[in-house]
Amino acid sequence: MPATRLMPTEEGRELIDLTREICTKELAPRVDDAERAAATGESFPTEVFATLGDAGLLALPQPEEYGGHDQPAEVYLQVVEELASVWMSVAVGVSVHALSTYPLVHHGTDEQRAALLPGMLSGSQLGAYCLSEPLAGSDIAAMTTRATRERDGYVVRGRKAWISHAGHADYYTTFVRTSDDGGRGLTCLLVPADAEGLSFGAPERKMGLHCDTVREVLFDDVRVAADRRIGEEGQGMAIALAALDTGRLGIAAAATGLAQGALDLAVRYARDREQFGRPIAEFQGLAFLLAELEAAVTSARATYLHAARLQDAARPFTREAAVAKLVATDTAMRVTTDAVQVLGGAGYTEDFPAERYLREAKVTQIFEGTNQIQRLVIGRDLLR
Incomplete structure (x- = not known):
């Protein structure tokens, strides 16, 4: 490292x-x-x-x-x-x-x-974040999971999709529709894992991140006490979007770490692997490739640290978070792909983690808002 x-x-x-x-x-x-x-x-x-x-x-x-x-x-x-x-x-x-x-x-x-x-x-509890739905991914305002107000709380019906920790979390930070006023009709509820009527779909069979269990979360008349509502009714969209800024930085940092791990592996292999009587690291073409990958990882790290410092200074960082997520995840995809190439045939086997890094990198360009959505966020903010 x-x-x-x-x-x-x-x-x-x-x-x-x-x-x-x-x-x-x-x-x-x-x-x-x-x-x-x-x-x-x-x-x-x-x-x-x-x-x-x-x-x-x-x-x-x-x-x-x-x-x-x-x-x-x-x-x-x-x-x-x-x-x-x-x-x-x-x-x-x-x-x-x-x-x-x-x-x-x-x-x-x-x-x-x-x-x-x-x-x-405390470390004894693990949380899940329930925002996406089968037909409402990037379009949060299309959410259909609904919470109906009753005297002592809410009754929730609907389903959430692509939820990490589903079935293993101790609580579910859940966004629901409480009115039909588009994006202004969303509300945030904290649903305990033992709530009656809460259940889960089968684990998704994914390309990578196998230990990140992802399932649908199903709400069948789940009763949630009124004191588990976070913020006011109708404030859910603003809460979700603000949380996503921090979430995008988390994914940017994770993607940077993944790229760093792949680069470290490629460097070690290039030092040890010999061809034509010398380590392949001594071939200029490969040394230049590794240098380019190092520059890419360092640049990705700089983008998320810049955004983090804006956040720490209580300054707006939405655009910078989108930039960091876009740059870092595209970097992870490039670096992991090239790491497999550096290892050659060995990189295509499970004898080395290069193939796992590559499979794990792809989803970083998709979750917490696809990289197409990040470009939309950045462009709109620039032209506002």
């Missing part, structure tokens, strides 16, 4: 070092076997998230008074990058968990935060 990281505090440096140690001792020895096992049957790394929770790495950016660490976004995102360089499914899971807490942290009442956040940030 690169020796240089920008750390605002000594505590931040210690958290990065702790993450690297956990990656080396806990994640690296089990990632390949776990991903293979999950490819043919559901396998969720519950114990890994428990380890990260015990280390405080599931609560980095959240308020200290509720059990978080009050770390700036740039430290939290570098932790995500470190995790992704070893185990992408886990890094995505950490980002999803942070996304699931965002509405409560920023839009909940003091009473809600005091009652719910300590458990969410």
